[in-house]
Amino acid sequence: MPASTDDEFENSRDYVQSLARGLAVLDSFGPEADRMSLSQVAERTGLTRAAARRLLLTLQHLGYVRSEGRQFALSPKVLQLGHRYLGALNLTDLTQPLVEALSRQLNESCSLAVLDGHDIVYVARVPVRRIMTVSLGVGARLPAFCASLGRVLLGRKSDAELREWLAVLKPERFTAHTLTGKEKIRAAIERARRDGYSYVEQELELGLCSLAVPVRNRQGEIIAALNLSTPYRPDAEHYATGKCLPALRKAAAAIEKTINASGF
8 A cells, every 4th residue: 555545544534643642652662661751652652741641641541551650561451452363363273282282191171261351261272071060162251360260360460450450359259169358369369470370279169170370472471371170189289280280381381482483
């Protein structure tokens, strides 16, 4: 398309300049500029300080940008904008063979999920045996607060973002084992962040145990989580963290390599 056509469109009534400027602010952040001052954003976008300030405050209000003193950084919410892009990349096709290989190796049900608000959403899944009373497939949603996948994914949030997330959470008790106290949920998420994995036993459904690890992008940000589900037994935690955790981490590394190579 000729450049003049672009110029003509930008001068037309259909062109929304404020939207373009807002996207330019988001696009100005990157690996070499993950945190910037107001002046730096204005310089990188060619906007005035006043315009850059209004756009940054609006994006902060919407949850796409967070402030850290006098600097600004993208928030994890921008990943939601990429969920449609994940569909365009067909994340399921990219990762399904690796999830299948892990499932065959461990002879356990394995899944890959992303975070969407207060839910996890499955993007790849290989069931080996029926453990849950509900049937789960790609696109299925479960509450994040009591799922191993969710606790790993929530570990990417800053302390302030986690406080805000917990403030509006209304935890439901699914079993006698479900953590519903917000401080206990916070502690479980922080433990998952510290340990690099989350093990959950019978919180979502009786007889169901699960272990999850993070999947990260090139910048080290958690963009997905990989887990296995296994029936409850007295040594379930020892089995999961002792025998299965190394294989789960190795598979997560392979998935990271695959999706990062695809340009995500």
